[in-house]
Amino acid sequence: MNAATPAAAAPTGARRRFVVVADSDSYVKWGAAFASRLPAGWDAELVVVTTPVMPSDRQLGAALDGSRFTAKGVRRLDLPSLERRLAARRPDAVLLALRGPFVRVVAPIVAALPGRPVVLSGFPGLTIPAAAKAVVYREQVDLVVLHSRREVREFEQLAAGLGVPVEFGLATLPFVTGSGPGASGGGDASAPAPHDGDLVFAAQAKVPVGFDDRVRMLGLLADAARRRPTRRVVVKVRARRGEAQTHAEVHDYAELLADPDVRARLGGVPPNLVVEDGPMAKHLERASMLVTVSSTAVLEAVGAGVPAVVVDEFGVGPKLINTVFDGSGLFGGGEAVVGWMARTPADGWLDDNYFHGEAFDDWADRLDALLERRAAGQLPAPARRYNLVGGAVRRAFERKRMLGPYDRSVAGALSMVVAVPSRWAVRRVRAVRRAFALPLVE
Numbered sequence: 001m002n003a004a005t006p007a008a009a010a011p012t013g014a015r016r017r018f019v020v021v022a023d024s025d026s027y028v029k030w031g032a033a034f035a036s037r038l039p040a041g042w043d044a045e046l047v048v049v050t051t052p053v054m055p056s057d058r059q060l061g062a063a064l065d066g067s068r069f070t071a072k073g074v075r076r077l078d079l080p081s082l083e084r085r086l087a088a089r090r091p092d093a094v095l096l097a098l099r100g101p102f103v104r105v106v107a108p109i110v111a112a113l114p115g116r117p118v119v120l121s122g123f124p125g126l127t128i129p130a131a132a133k134a135v136v137y138r139e140q141v142d143l144v145v146l147h148s149r150r151e152v153r154e155f156e157q158l159a160a161g162l163g164v165p166v167e168f169g170l171a172t173l174p175f176v177t178g179s180g181p182g183a184s185g186g187g188d189a190s191a192p193a194p195h196d197g198d199l200v201f202a203a204q205a206k207v208p209v210g211f212d213d214r215v216r217m218l219g220l221l222a223d224a225a226r227r228r229p230t231r232r233v234v235v236k237v238r239a240r241r242g243e244a245q246t247h248a249e250v251h252d253y254a255e256l257l258a259d260p261d262v263r264a265r266l267g268g269v270p271p272n273l274v275v276e277d278g279p280m281a282k283h284l285e286r287a288s289m290l291v292t293v294s295s296t297a298v299l300e301a302v303g304a305g306v307p308a309v310v311v312d313e314f315g316v317g318p319k320l321i322n323t324v325f326d327g328s329g330l331f332g333g334g335e336a337v338v339g340w341m342a343r344t345p346a347d348g349w350l351d352d353n354y355f356h357g358e359a360f361d362d363w364a365d366r367l368d369a370l371l372e373r374r375a376a377g378q379l380p381a382p383a384r385r386y387n388l389v390g391g392a393v394r395r396a397f398e399r400k401r402m403l404g405p406y407d408r409s410v411a412g413a414l415s416m417v418v419a420v421p422s423r424w425a426v427r428r429v430r431a432v433r434r435a436f437a438l439p440l441v442e
Contacts, residue, residue: 031097
């Protein structure tokens with residue numbers, strides 16, 4: 001691999017340029033919050049790539065709330081326009097606040113730009129257990145930002161096993177403030193919600209996913225609303241009808257509550273059970289407790305001193321994205337939701353999981369070291385090691401799959417003709433091998 005061409009060092013006193021490239025609402029929120037905590041001496045801008053999951057204007061405003069950015073100052077660009085803008089701006093560092101498969105598409109484009117910026121990526125929420133594909137998608141990134149000691153430990157072990165030489169930096173989750181004032185409670189499940197605020201349920205697209213489980217969750221919330229008719233129970237959603245999310249949602253809570261059959265199963269919908277959107281921080285200001293299955297919002301609540309319940313009615317496991325809460329003292333069943341029985345996290349869990357303290361963050365030092373290597377011409381573009389079969393056709397398909405109708409290239413259209421039948425055949429072969437316990441040959 002050839003060494004990169006040395007980038008011109010910034011003149012003494014010159015400000016560095018940082019660009020956040022985002023796609024969905026959750027990644028916009030994370031990227032904007034992260035860039036708002038850059039050290040002194042950085043200028044930052046945020047660009048949203050036009051994809052099928054890009055946020056609406058309303059979602060964009062909510063995602064940027066409390067950050068250094070405003071919706072009016074955010075550009076929406078297609079991928080070719082993004083490449084031209086970055087080439088003209090010559091940023092020192094680019095944060096790819098994108099879904100993993102899209103990082104794989106954009107990272108080599110950014111690393112090939114004149115001046116070769118440092119390329120960062122990361123995750124907007126919980127990433128335990130660490131998944132191999134999360135590393136593989138980011139194998140052409142210089143620095144992956146993580147938010148707990150446990151995440152760094154697990155991802156470093158995983159990357160070493162995969163032979164991917166990406167760096168991992170520790171950063172406090174940017175929209176989590178404080179150290180968790182409730183920590184001294186040690187997971188006490190007997191304390192009622194402390195004041196006359198809302199019970200806020202942080203809804204998620206992925207969990208629970210099934211119709212019956214989501215109706216069951218609404219049943220618990222409806223019972224909680226009936227238990228305290230003078231208090232609000234808020235189903236806090238990320239998207240309204242027609243708006244996109246990072247993950248597709250099959251059974252929308254607002255639509256379920258409007259369905260006559262569902263309403264009958266719930267025994268009616270109490271008037272104090274409502275559905276609202278908007279910034280989570282604003283909801284937490286009015287909350288006496290937060291309920292979720294696994295949302296990162298529980299970390300926001302802990303940081304804000306709002307007790308929480310992580311619902312274990314549907315189980316605990318990787319598919320529910322809630323194994324990270326083992327030992328936290330936050331798990332509770334339906335009775336905790338209905339009874340408004342708030343929990344606070346166990347002391348021993350906090351330090352290893354998201355509340356290590358900003359003094360221990362090392363991402364900025366790692367970024368500075370990468371910038372020094374860049375200035376010396378010692379920052380070559382990382383090589384792609386995985387999923388190489390298919391070559392240019394595969395790369396065109398990966399781009400088309402992420403951009404959908406916003407990719408108007410001939411190569412993208414042709415790749416769908418080749419790749420879709422091929423992917424179907426590969427999946428069928430894998431299904432047969434699994435069914436008959438046949439070994440997989442790589």
